[in-house]
Amino acid sequence: MANLEYSRCRIAGIAVSVPERIRRSDEFTDFIGEDGVDKFVKTVGIVQGHICDESMTASDLCADAAERLIADLAIDRQSIGALLFVSQTPDYVAPSTACVLQHRLGLSEECLAYDINLACSGYVYGVSAAMAYLQARGIERVLLLSGDTVSRHCSPEDRALTMLSTDAGSATLIERADTTTRTSRFTLRTQGQGFRSLIVPYGGYRHRFGNATRVEIEPGVSRCDYDGYMDGTEVFRFSVMEVPKLFKAFYEHFAVDPATIAQFFLHQANLFIIGNVAKRVKIEKERLPISIDRYGNTGAATIPTTICDHYARESAREVTEDILICGFGIGLSLGIGTVPLEGTRILPIGICNATFDDRIEALHDDAKPFINP
């Protein structure tokens, strides 16, 4: 069982960046009608979200957040020993986007870097993985970059998905703290039998090439083979049944008293699911921050987005209190953890305008001859 406990480490800071463009749900009035938009806002909870253009990726958003965080914390980049990039919208099929980010952020060549291919549960897994590295001697700081451009993950003509899907990237710096007596605890689970419920079916190596032309599956839903697919019923059933079980198992295994938790940061799947889960595990509204109304479902970034929105809406703050994080979704994968914030620097959500020019068009021209002429 993946019940994990870590000590002697702390979250030093968290930052989130979003694209400048705001898309309001009422922009879909022509698509689903005014009444449909009203119901969507009331039930799913998204009033607006930030959307990137075709040139921007999750790595751009995460890099922007990382630059702001590193500057704010005034840490030496060379002190970062690991970079983990959590996303299901990487820059390339290969290599790991984390390797490119190590270069872009000017981190040491002695820094390990790789991607974690998860989304909605990914932030919880990323924090756990970062803390696992810090238990071993040899790494003092881990930079966790967690984000997605979910809007580019699905068809703009898929009524069920496109209105949900928005973009954000986060940076979390986690470091050794030998003096802290507080512990972080995690329970991580996988239900791979549900892999078809949320999937981008083509473009990998099981199904390399598919039909790139969108066809109508049902009224209001057109997709091509490279667009994301969601079985809404199964995802709903999974979320509302399995997440409460995860809470129960986690509380029991670690003897967690929920009364000691200051805030519960749940993956912002949709408001109906969040409300249902909260009702079943008895979380009061006062301890359940919500950001989906203004930022939508940003995949791997919803939890840090909600943290920054909750603590630093007006200005940067240092926060000391115990929080719970819980993510669930594509995989199907789910994870929960309690993390003590301890003088954690939390920055207001920033706007990212910068994209990375990888000069991919010059790939072959840049190749050096094997033997110098």
Add this chain to the structure above:
Amino acid sequence: MTARETYTNIFIESFGVEAGALNESFVYQCVPSWDSVGHMSMIAALEDAFDIALEVDDIVDFSSFTKGIEILAKYGVTV
């Protein structure tokens, strides 16, 4: 307002249909507005109106106007 009227009005408001359409053939996805979002909206309205919390299986099994009446009966709501 009777429970039946409340139940019927929630369907009318959730899916934008006439009362006359609400019979045994009014089933999930029979109109575009009864999609997954419409379903969640309708369930939320029923839970609020009757002060109940439906079990997950009942939310998923709530497949028609008629089936919903059977399910609500399990929660002591006679429509």
